[in-house]
Amino acid sequence: MPEHTLYNIPLWPLFLYAGIVILLLGLILTLSYILGQHHKDRETDKPYEGGIEQTGSARLRFSAQFYLVAMLFVIFDIEAVFIMLWAVGFYELGWPGYIGASIFIAQLVVVLIYEWGTGALDIGINGKKLLKAMQYRKLNSNQ
Secondary structure, eight states, rough: OOGGGGGGGOOOOHHHHHHHHHHHHHHHHHHHEEEEHHOTGGGGSSOOOSOOOSSSSSSOOOOHHHHHHHHHHHHHHHHHHHHHHHHHHHHHHHHHHHHHHHHHHHHHHHHHHHHHHHHHOSSSHHHHHHHHHHHHHHHHHHH
């Protein structure tokens, strides 16, 4: 395409499309307001209209371990994206790219081993402690 024809592209289809979208959006919102229900019952003021009475506060505290696992998931997810991008450009990157990706993956393995060793990946109940507590309870109940 010659360079001078780039500036001669008509913009009226874009503006027509944007106008139709805005018109339809306004029409849908107006119809939903006019045809929708307008009632104020006791149940509609509650946070959940499922018929279940609210008990307690919705402000629950999560342990810091939950946030740690969430951060680790995000970090490893982003690293997976980097590895996938490296795999897409594998042939173009050649040996320097392969060496760089190998170092990157080695660092991931070292961090994973460190997190495993510190117990950052241990969520929920510790199985060994649970078995020990059950055996202790069993021994004390027999006496």
